[in-house]
Amino acid sequence: MRLRDYLIQFFIALTVFAIFSIWIRVPGYMDAEYYTLSATRLATGHGLTQPIIWNFLDDPTRLPYASHTYWMPAPSLVAAAGMRISGTTDFSFGRLPFVLLAALVVPAASWMGWRLDKTRLTGWLSAGLAVFCGYYVPYSSTVDSFFLIMLGAWLILFLMDGTLADCLPFKPFIWLAFGLASGWMHLNRADGFLWLALTAGFWIHQYIKSGNTSTRQKLIFYGFLLASGYFSATWFWYSRNVVEFGSLFTPHTSRALWTTNYDELFSYPPEVLTYNHWITPGWGIILRDRLAALGNNLAAMVAVQGLVFLFPFCVAGIWNRRHDPLVRMGIGMEIVILLVMSFVFPYSGRRGGFLHSSAALQPLIWGLSAAGLADVLKWIAPKRNWNAARSIKMFAPGAILLCAITTVFVFQMMVIGNNPMQPLWEESYRDSVTATEMINKNGIPVSDRIMINNPAGFSLISGRESVVIPYGNPQAALEVAEKFKIDYILLEKNLVSRLMPLYRQPEKFSAFKVVDRLDDKILLKINQSSGGN
Template identity: 40%
Template sequence: MMSRARWLVLVIGGIGVYSLAGWWIRSPGYMDADYYTATASEMVQGNGLRESFLWNYLDDPVGLPHPSHLYWMPLTSFLAAAGMEAFEGGFRGAQFPFILLAGALPAVTAALSLRIVRRPGLAWLAGCLAAFSGFFLPYFVTTDSFIVFAYTGTAALWLTAESSTRKSVGLWLACGAVVGLCHLARADGVLLLVPALLAAIKSPGRRIIGLAGLLLGYVGVMGGWWARNLAVTGSVIAPGLGRTLWLTRYDELFAYPGSLLTPSHFWSNGLGSILGDRLWALGENLKTLLAVDGSVFLLPFMLLGAWQMRKHPLVRVAGLYLVLLLLVMSVVFPFAGARGGTFHSTAALMPLLWTLAPVGLEAAVAWGAQVRGWRAEQAQRLFAGTVVFLAATLTVGLYVPKVIGSRSDLPRWDASRRSYAEAARELALLDGDPGVVAVNNPPGFFLASGLPSVAIPDGDPNTLHRAVEDFGVGWVILDANHPAGLASLYANPDSVAWLELGASFEDEQGRPIYWLRVVPPSGDG
């Protein structure tokens, strides 16, 4: 048993670290988190599962408002909405449940370690590593799926391992339900169903009942969501998702119209490019495992710990999930995987990886004691302290420049919100009724302005013009994060006859942002 004092330190310390980290996170920070916050706000306002903006065109949308969560899944928005409801709206309310879950993560990780390793000293170290979570720290305390998937994914892996060794229908039912929650948290959460199904098939005795319990639990959670999709789109699986299979580069996620993404478009890229893209994605995903999940210096200990614990069902289940995830994120969805999908989804593995690192460290110390004559107990304390110090130093070193930046009064993380707030204020002066606005980050702009918005599509000015006409766009806000096809327009905003420069200003990096009014066709007034 770990001492009560250590439990107290993990609980209070975890809440303290993540609360402090959350204090500087004053807005969602990027489009994924903006999306969950914006859709949560719609729920709290009584508008249900809808969005007053479009960030992609994959499902051939016809106008605004539009059914929400046809790409990203809803569980994170539900959690943010609960926080908003409890604390009367705003980002801080939405953020609160995420900070609470993150603050409990060190104690939860220590509990997991005690459950599978049964060594209080190693559990304490695992909990400390979860407190100093490196790259994950700011993402755990904003309104994104990271911390949600860390909990649901870990629970699904643990229940799969437990169910595989025990003849309990109730455990399989719970496992299926939690896998359903994983799917509600992330579309690729369904991958966790694969190791669960294999474990159920191979489990000793009552195999059919176990499979039935697993699937019943999963369908029991997902059934309502499928019914909703069927009601609003006519399909159980959200339309447009299949088109992401045919991307030849990441920016095509914003292609207009989405019907451009077809198998023939995909194969026209050439087999060499297709294979090259997937090898590139595999390399990027392996870098994520090394630098992000393993914090570079922890990865050898995580791998050694996994080898030491290789016979444990949880390690085997997690290993299968990791291989499957790498395969899917490198071969099937290489661009989404390399651009953050793998980072998001490996959150499900982090509590286990933090549990395995101390096991690997202890094994390395034991080797040193045997080969080099170290005093094992003294060396273990020294290296454990060093590992925690390095984890804390790395975490602070990553967090401060990314979140706070050079000015504590203007946190870097909040720069996007400040830019869009300024853009909304200027637009209100230019036009009291701007209508639909085309921008780089529609959910972020919607949060700052309350105005309906659509994404500037991938392509040239002709593609933009088509989207502008189809969605009745009145203004285009063009910033440095524009599609490559609009580089000439960004360099010369007066170069297109159907757009009129209304105003411009510079963002905090000194890059221009342009307000471009859509000139009505002749005869439209």
């Protein structure tokens, strides 16, 4: 592959992603809304703070509060950079860097295809698969970590491959880059720490196999550079945590391990999330939930990562290159992520955590799929009296066309929906706009805090401080309201089961007074002095 190929691929990808971005006018879902909200705080000089509480795991005590205690800050930092450069906090400018970085993933995938099959055509086929990447296309134009971690993971695998082949110059810089890339992965996702473990394990392997004292001395220096690169990328994050919490990590994050369903992430009080709580359902249910998560994540691997029809070619590519260190390291990480998101964090994993984390391996997956397709055609060609090179040239455009058709179909399903005038992607935005209009119509002062299902989306639209509705009964909601001095709660039909009695018959609860109703929403004033019922 030549530099010209990679540049052409980048600009093709940039054009395609820019066209798709026309329909991505808002963040689209809670994660992206949170990153965008935090980016606006950064861009306006408020630092790593948030005007919302969206879970209680780390015992928040005030508003505004330290941001990114659950999600990591890199997407917000990237979006804030776009906002600062443009001089506005508009989402359209915050997401521009993401479109550019997503386009860089395409030549990265192309390199993977070329590296695995050593042909320019396979490199271009891999690039085509990355451009028309199905499920991932909408995320090329919003504020999230999908394509950011693709670049970080690709760089780590590229550096490892070059180190093993001993073909990269400036080795001290290479090991510093290892650390920076590992830090970048961790800043994007909490489980990105696994990539630091991979690079550290790679360093240990290099140290053990080194045969002389001078080489080991160099590797000790390289290990120092690896650690320096990692902490150069993450020092501000750890410094913030030490100042804010008195520890390197957000306190009580282990509570997420003891949930028995996804909604328990919002439990109040959070002290209920203990090992004893986790073990109460019994080992049978615990194992059942984890096997269900594993099945769900395997299905996502086939349908999303492999677009179903590419998956068999990916498997063929893996099998034929099973002794390749690059493939072993990449697929090893895929398996580790699958196990962590199925057995350690099964509820978050099946709700999108696995797809977020495994997206890091997509450049390799696309490369393996392209190489596997070439392998299959080379195997079939002699049996059918085909010319192998010609058959690959004929089938490659067809594979890209099929991916393009699938991508358009998925985009239609995820973003546009049944009504182009009210795109499905904007449903969360419309919901927050309606909630804001409802609250403003009733003359509620901007200083009054609101308890609501999606505080990130609501605060992004309204500019108000808000707190998530806790996973619990009406009494839990009253306790949260008292702690954070909340005057109003907005309920809607998408509600935890123990609050449904309040939603259906609020007049039976003396601590809550109906202020307004609109569609499926009920706005209630909270009267703390009345007690729970």
